[in-house]
Amino acid sequence: MxxxxxxxxxxxxxxxxxxxxxxxxxxxxxxxxxxxxxxxxxxxxxxxxxxxxxxxxxxxxxxIRHFAFECDPEWVLKESVDFLKSRDLKCRNFLNDGTDRPMVFAWMPAIAIYFDDPDGHSLEFIGILDGKGKPENGIISYERWLELEKNEK
The missing domain is CATH 3.10.180.10 (2,3-Dihydroxybiphenyl 1,2-Dioxygenase, domain 1)
Structure with a gap:
């Protein structure tokens, strides 16, 4: 299948x-x-x-379309923003905090950052995180995700 x-x-x-x-x-x-x-x-x-x-x-x-490139979550967290900025690409998240850092979709869970191609297609680097999804937490910072994971243990 x-x-x-x-x-x-x-x-x-x-x-x-x-x-x-x-x-x-x-x-x-x-x-x-x-x-x-x-x-x-x-x-x-x-x-x-x-x-x-x-x-x-x-x-x-x-x-205009959207698709995501699967990446290692550590790379998304630690290198993706610098990778995009070094190529003069503006990155964005949905945290509404004025930053351009990767965010966590808690329901999956996955860490992600967005950017556009020259035609305006919305692209994403996404890495699936270990752990159980927590949909009730919405879209959160990676730091908040770590707190939730720590409190669960």
Whole structure:
């Protein structure tokens, strides 16, 4: 039966700009390009594990989408913000505290940070945390998550 999500596709306004972003900025491995169809494909993770397809379209045909890249939770916590900032990308969370630090979706639980690609697609780095989900806590800081985990023990 279903084992996961193998691929996702986005419409982009400028294929070269998007190849630069996903290949050089986010460091995904480009695996195929079709000039005639103005399409590029990237492996996410190991080759042939997950794939992202980009298709050039006029701006009026682009619907803004969201998807998340699975990452190691420690990397999301300790390195993701610096990774994004070093590439001049603005990151955001839903903590409403004026910071750009990763947040925890307590219901999963997972740690995450958001950013946009050049076409405005909402992207996310997310890492699944150990522990039991606590949906009643909503979206919280990692520090608050650790407090809740400590109090449970």
């Amino acid at each position: 279903i084992k996961g999500l193998y691929e996702t596709h986005l419409f982009v306004e400028n294929i070269e700009r998007s190849i630069e972003f996903y290949g050089n900025v986010l460091e995904l491995k480009q695996c195929h390009y079709e000039e005639e169809r103005r399409a590029a494909f990237f492996w996410i993770g190991k080759d042939k594990q997950f794939m992202l397809g980009l298709w050039e379209r006029p701006k009026e045909e682009i619907d």
